[in-house]
Amino acid sequence: xxxxxxxxxxxxxxxxxxxxxxxxxxxxxxxxxxxxxxxxxxxxxxxxxxxxxxxxxxxxxxxxxxxxxxxxxxxxxxxxxxxxxxxxxxxxxxxxxxxxxxxxxxxxxxxxxxxxxxxxxxxxxxxxxxxxxxxxxxxxxxxxxxxxxxxxxxxxxxxxxxxxxxxxxxxxxxxxxxxxxxxxxxxxxxxxxxxxxxxxxxxxxxxxxxxxxxxxxxxxxxxxxxxxxxxxxxxxxxxxxxxxxxxxxxxxxxxxxxxxxxxxxxxxxxxxxxxxxxxxxxxxxxxxxxxxxxxxxxxxxxxxxxxxxxxxxxxxxxxxxxxxxxxxxxxxxxxxxxxxxxxxxxxxxxxxxxxxxxxxxxxxxxxx
Amino acid sequence: xxxxxxxxxxxxxxxxxxxxxxxxxxxxxxxxxxxxxxxxxxxxxxxxxxxxxxxxxxxxxxxxxxxxxxxxxxxxxxxxxxxxxxxxxxxxxxxxxxxxxxxxxxxxxxxxxxxxxxxxxxxxxxxxxxxxxxxxxxxxxxxxxxxxxxxxxxxxxxxxxxxxxxxxxxxxxxxxxxxxxxxxxxxxxxxxxxxxxxxxxxxxxxxxxxxxxxxxxxxxxxxxxxxxxxxxxxxxxxxxxxxxxxxxxxxxxxxxxxxxxxxxxxxxxxxxxxxxxxxxxxxxxxxxxxxxxxxxxxxxx
Numbered sequence: 001x002x003x004x005x006x007x008x009x010x011x012x013x014x015x016x017x018x019x020x021x022x023x024x025x026x027x028x029x030x031x032x033x034x035x036x037x038x039x040x041x042x043x044x045x046x047x048x049x050x051x052x053x054x055x056x057x058x059x060x061x062x063x064x065x066x067x068x069x070x071x072x073x074x075x076x077x078x079x080x081x082x083x084x085x086x087x088x089x090x091x092x093x094x095x096x097x098x099x100x101x102x103x104x105x106x107x108x109x110x111x112x113x114x115x116x117x118x119x120x121x122x123x124x125x126x127x128x129x130x131x132x133x134x135x136x137x138x139x140x141x142x143x144x145x146x147x148x149x150x151x152x153x154x155x156x157x158x159x160x161x162x163x164x165x166x167x168x169x170x171x172x173x174x175x176x177x178x179x180x181x182x183x184x185x186x187x188x189x190x191x192x193x194x195x196x197x198x199x200x201x202x203x204x205x206x207x208x209x210x211x212x213x214x215x216x217x218x219x220x221x222x223x224x225x226x227x228x229x230x231x232x233x234x235x236x237x238x239x240x241x242x243x244x245x246x247x248x249x250x251x252x253x254x255x256x257x258x259x260x261x262x263x264x265x266x267x268x269x270x271x272x273x274x275x276x277x278x279x280x281x282x283x284x285x286x287x288x289x290x291x292x293x294x295x296x297x298x299x300x301x302x303x304x305x306x307x308x309x310x311x312x313x314x315x316x317x318x319x320x321x322x323x324x325x326x327x328x329x330x331x332x333x334x335x336x337x338x339x340x341x342x343x344x345x346x347x348x349x350x351x352x353x354x355x356x357x358x359x360x361x362x363x364x365x366x367x368x
Numbered sequence: 369x370x371x372x373x374x375x376x377x378x379x380x381x382x383x384x385x386x387x388x389x390x391x392x393x394x395x396x397x398x399x400x401x402x403x404x405x406x407x408x409x410x411x412x413x414x415x416x417x418x419x420x421x422x423x424x425x426x427x428x429x430x431x432x433x434x435x436x437x438x439x440x441x442x443x444x445x446x447x448x449x450x451x452x453x454x455x456x457x458x459x460x461x462x463x464x465x466x467x468x469x470x471x472x473x474x475x476x477x478x479x480x481x482x483x484x485x486x487x488x489x490x491x492x493x494x495x496x497x498x499x500x501x502x503x504x505x506x507x508x509x510x511x512x513x514x515x516x517x518x519x520x521x522x523x524x525x526x527x528x529x530x531x532x533x534x535x536x537x538x539x540x541x542x543x544x545x546x547x548x549x550x551x552x553x554x555x556x557x558x559x560x561x562x563x564x565x566x567x568x569x570x571x572x573x574x575x576x577x578x579x580x581x582x583x584x585x586x587x588x589x590x591x592x593x594x595x596x597x598x599x600x601x602x603x604x605x606x607x608x609x610x611x612x613x614x615x616x617x618x619x620x621x622x623x624x625x626x627x628x629x630x631x632x633x634x635x636x637x638x639x640x641x642x643x644x645x646x647x648x649x650x651x652x653x654x655x656x657x658x659x660x661x662x663x664x665x666x667x668x669x
Contacts, residue, residue, distance in 0.1 A: 104486075291612060292619035294503050295382055318504030322384040 403583030588641025
């Protein structure tokens with residue numbers, strides 16, 4: 001029995017007379033292999049533990065005077081770039097065209113974070129993987145929550161009365177960014193069911209830019225005025241774009257401004273710009289849709305006279321294509337929800353992404 | 369709600385339901401008979417291994433040509449066949465058995481596939497490609513599945529004798545010449561083809577279900593291999609239809625519903641099938657005991 005079991009270790013020791021010798025030899029060999037493996041594992045762990053902080057310290061000290069900043073995903077990365085300019089050395093964890101929902105940090109990410117002095121996150125429960133990464137990387141710097149002060153939306157707010165939300169936001173707009181920022185200052189940190197895609201409203205983008213400028217200034221007081229100046233210039237651009245898109249969208253009759261999309265990411269957008277967003281629940285996640293959910297969606301698209309069906313980057317595109325074919329709605333181009341496009345494309349910056357998304361919508365709404 | 373609107377109305381009202389049914393039926397017709405052979409050759413788990421083995425090829429196809437179905441299909445075919453042939457060679461040339469050899473190759477290709485998928489940034493759509501969407505079958509996917517299904521059925525008809533012979537008496541075929549080896553390779557090709565086509569419909573993991581479950585169920589009802597193949601195809605088609613209906617009425621995802629339908633058929637067959645079903649075995653055992661008691665009573669008197 002034993003002999004058969006270990007015969008692959010003991011070699012050609014099939015002779016019954018030599019069974020005991022072979023058995024002993026096999027067990028010894030197994031023990032040797034096991035011990036060697038165990039020793040190797042211990043060495044590897046020890047090396048890792050010893051090496052990690054040294055690497056971090058060495059490279060952190062040899063900086064070029066620029067503030068090392070890590071942003072959690074591409075859109076935040078662009079805002080940090082606009083505000084920080086050449087005074088920061090920026091690393092983005094979830095790069096362009098990557099899905100922040102299914103992000104898996106690599107050792108390189110942990111090292112970048114370990115060397116950083118500032119971490120910029122969206123908050124609102126968007127980066128669920130961040131606490132573990134912060135712990136693993138031993139990050140001790142300052143964390144900027146870019147969405148701090150944003151009026152959070154719940155995910156189920158999507159379908160009822162987008163109009164009053166829109167008015168609410170107009171009011172906030174007129175009251176100015178400062179008032180807006182104070183309104184939700186002490187919002188509770190229970191993120192369950194909170195929609196994190198706040199950047200889809202340019203008024204929130206203003207809050208993001210100012211939060212980031214304030215955080216960078218605190219971490220790097222020497223360049224504080226530069227951060228503030230760049231942030232204000234950027235805020236002016238955001239305001240200008242906001243007003244422009246609002247004017248163009250307002251010119252379209254309200255009944256035409258209906259959007260169906262595969263990802264529940266445009267709640268803030270719809271509320272801010274008076275667009276009814278049909279959230280395609282059941283088709284939104286990576287999971288497979290049910291036939292019932294597809295049929296319901298077809299019925300709702302017909303009932304709401306949806307003019308635009310958008311396949312967000314990712315999303316359950318194939319199923320939605322069938323829904324589009326079924327209802328005769330032409331599928332629009334892609335909308336960018338929570339990632340920028342690669343450099344060189346129009347949507348490679350926050351403002352460029354907004355221009356792309358809005359122009360796609362305008363085109364679909366204006367189509368006869 | 370009358371019977372008609374319960375059973376047929378969803379397919380009349382919605383085009384995507386008709387497409388899903390057509391795709392699933394085409395897949396079931398070809399996969400069931402293939403599954404019968406896998407069961408006969410005691411390679412039931414090989415389908416599972418092969419389904420993972422096509423992943424790196426699909427990933428390479430995706431990385432080089434984007435979401436092009438031709439590229440992904442070709443890539444999947446190439447790695448699937450490569451793994452099948454290599455695993456067969458290793459098991460013939462070394463003491464490693466075929467199942468262990470397959471397990472090793474499929475685990476390696478699974479790791480390679482996941483690595484390749486993660487290498488490129490635009491990995492979002494690939495998730496949906498890998499998991500398949502029976503409700504999102506486009507024209508190209510539908511054509512692929514029906515073509516593969518037709519080719520498979522024709523090839524099975526041509527190879528039936530050789531394949532059955534190789535399952536039942538491999539020694540005879542080996543003595544007669546090379547026909548057995550060629551039939552084996554042909555069979556592997558068909559298997560890979562169906563898996564690649566099937567993962568457009570049900571996804572890599574689920575497609576094996578529509579191949580194996582009807583086949584294991586069929587062996588409880590009929591004995592001849594030919595009848596088993598026909599029955600497996602019919603049962604697979606039944607499971608597809610029932611699964612889509614359940615997905616529609618009970619609001620559950622479609623491909624798991626189809627596979628669970630096939631699973632239900634399997635367990636019903638295990639329980640009630642006339643060839644080795646549990647109920648039958650219990651009844652026979654009871655009858656034997658009754659006869660035994662009867663004869664003992666007679667002897668004691």
